[in-house]
Amino acid sequence: MCKVCGCGSDEVMVAGHAHHHDHGDEGHQHHGHAHDHEHKHEHDHEHHHDHSHHYGKGPAGAHVPGLSQSRMVAIEQKILAKNDAYAAANRRFFNDRGILALNLVSSPGSGKTTLLIETIERLKANTPISVIEGDQQTETDADRIRRTGVPAIQINTGKGCHLDGHMVGHALDSLAPQPASLVFIENVGNLVCPAGFDLGEAHKVVILSVTEGEDKPLKYPDMFHAADLMLISKTDLLPHVDFDVARCIDYARRINPGIKALQLSAKTGEGMEAWTRWIAAAHALAMTGAATLAAE
């Protein structure tokens, strides 16, 4: 059972909702006549805010046909408010423990997992690392990561095209990452949907391989807007492809003037040093002021 969300109750959301709300005056549900509409604005607003709940529950508990039953409810809530709340809980978890969490996003086939393995090999001697792997299906990527010796948990999103804050919260429960460690979250390969779902990470890092188009930042602007760092990967292939690095960075900065860009190749090791330095700097920042670390 989920501590944060009690997701048992979430599961029933589609199936069981109606039962909670009809308190025996079936009337208010079934008598939605068309003429209800005319009255709603004139009558409802004043008296509804306080005791809006008790339509048709007069002394006799009767529903009066023809009297307006529909009312307006102001919500003013972000659609993703719930995901944002899970993400905020994850972020608190990371902040309290001085954990740096990075959300790695890219198209499928950009070489995210290979890059991640190479990164882990360079860092694991000095820093505890754990990995959350998101894919629609298979345990393959988590297996590849585990071969480096670091713990990894695979989330299969099934039909889902992105990880969300709720899934990552559960993964953290199982992984229990150490204080002052690194958590890499490898998102589902998709440059669209993961942009909108905060996971509680410190930074989104977008990976773009030189075998893709340099105009991807313009084609998928939301992701490049959401990321703090762009890694241009597979640079060992640059001599063989038409990929204009300068133009790619220019496009990314049109979307996101503050985005940093690094070029690297997990295969030759070129540029890996700058990437691990960036991680170390971000990690130092993540550890600053962490409640758990200060107490020790």
Add this chain to the structure above:
Amino acid sequence: MHEMALCENILQVLEEQAVEQDFAAVKTVWLEIGPLAGVELEALRFSFDAVTSGTLADRAKLVIIETRGEAWCASCAKLVPIQHRFDACPLCGGYRLEILGGEELRIKELEVV
């Protein structure tokens, strides 16, 4: 953006509100969506009907209020209209834009019974 997931989030909000504000069914949902929110409106409408079918919002009407994209141009020191994230400032052609409006993704109001 994944419109189906958005609709599932909307339905969750409706169900929570139904308990909090004591209503049984939703007749109309007003959403406020900006051009930079990454939402395909037709896909959203389609998903909304699919997701809400058989729920408290079964056959509810979906009204989408489209907001305008707006950015602050640091070069012109003016508010300018934009349609896409990669748009240049319509006044100076530059890209020193800070987006101030158009990312809305909100449930604004409900008509309930």
